[in-house]
Amino acid sequence: MNTLPLTMQAAVLEQVGAPLRLxxxxxxxxxxxQVLVRVAAAGLNPLDTKIRxxxxxxxxxxxxxxxxxxxAGTVVALGPEVDGFRIGDAVYGMTGGVGGVQGSLTEYAAVDAALLAPKPKDLSMREAAALPLGFITAYEGLVDRAHVHAGQRVLVHGGAGGVGHLAVQLAxxxxxxxxxxxxxxxxxxxxxxxxxxxxxxxxxxxDYVQAHTGxxxxxxxxxxxxxxxxxxxxEAVRPYHGHVVSALGWGTHALAPLSFRAxxxxxVFTLRPLLTGYGRVHHGEILREATRLADLGQLRTHxxxxxxxxxxxxxxxxxxxxAAATGKVVVDVSG
Structure with a gap:
């Protein structure tokens, strides 16, 4: 760990609902x-406030x-058994902040390398830090579950939201x-x-089902x-072949309308790999696809x-x- 400090600054939550303390x-x-990442930017989500x-x-x-x-940040040290990353690599990922795994509101984070991907070359650290949770959630629903493909008509509810605007671009x-x-x-x-x-x-x-799908x-x-x-x-899904996906399906719902359409x-529960350890490699794979799309100019964040x-x-x-944010909130951690 060449020229690394012995300590770091972090925004710490000491009690539920209390202000964060440096x-x-x-x-x-x-x-x-694991790799040690010098954090450049930390992306916050509404979920972060609920955890707090x-x-x-x-x-x-x-x-x-x-x-x-x-x-999003830069790899500054490698733990044992790490392949695919080198010191100096710019990376990003959904890496902690739940289940006892240290989060990103800190100058440095020891991160499971499986959760990381190379940062898109044309995105700033701030823009990259805004992507992981939203894009992974969109991908797990549209690609992993619904297998979205050319020729389909896709409806995204909440198309201007943190997940929704990324789901629109991915579809x-x-x-x-x-x-x-x-x-x-x-x-x-x-x-x-x-x-x-x-x-x-x-x-x-x-009316919109009739207007847009006949x-x-x-x-x-x-x-x-x-x-x-x-x-x-x-009520709006196509019979037989239609597929409804939800990232917020936690309430009590009547399934009869869906069942009658066969x-x-x-x-989708995006946090599961962080909480259980299972499926972390796939999160890194998903973000590599995000990098590919961003590098092609097909993915941007708000x-x-x-x-x-x-x-x-x-x-x-x-x-x-x-409720005063007009896009993804990102904290600048280091230069």
Missing amino acids: TELALPVPGPG AGSAGHARHPLPAVLGIDL RANGAQVFATGSARQKAMIEGYGATAIDYGATPVA GEGFDVIYDTVGGATLDASF ATYSG LDPHRFALAEAEQAYQLIEN
Whole structure:
């Protein structure tokens, strides 16, 4: 570990719901299969705020804890048994912040190398840090579950959201014709990503199914909203061959509309590899596909314009909690 410090700064959560506190911690040592990453940027998600509030039972994090699920940075040291990465590589990934795995709101992180991929060459560290959770969630639904392909009509619910705008681009990259729901003010953004915008507040389900599919229903529907929107998806899917996927299928829903269409439903739980250790290699594979698409100019992300240093991470959380963010919130950790 040439010229590395013995300690680092981290934004630490000491009690549920308490403000994050800048704290000095010992520099982690990468274990077998891990690399030490100097974190340049930490991407925050609404889920991060739920973990901080203790309201995400599926994503608990023992305290005191370093939060932050996504990161981008530079490899500065290699643990034993690491192949495929070298010191100096620019990388990104969904690497911690849940289940006792150190998160990204820190100057350095010892990261399972299987979770990482090379950073897209034309994306900044900030832009790369905004991708992992959202893109992996989109990919697991559209590609792993629904096997989206050319010629299909895909509907993305919440097409301007953190997962939704990436799902729109991924479906288009796979050759699908894409439609996306959103508010009237989100129309330009949704269309900017290549989807046909549907104003969910002004257009009943039956009307947009008729208008865009001739009444047949959509081949693939990706719900990123949950609740009544998932129920609406069961009404809008194509019979027999249709597939509804949801990243928020945690409520109580009537399956009769889906069953009467003889259609398929799949759930997505992106955190499972971090919590269980199973499937981590696939997360790295998914991000390599994100890198490929970004390098081809087929994938970009929507950043909130606010800038926060590591010492201002608490303000970044408050921006999300107050529903004042207009894109993915990213904390600048180091230069």
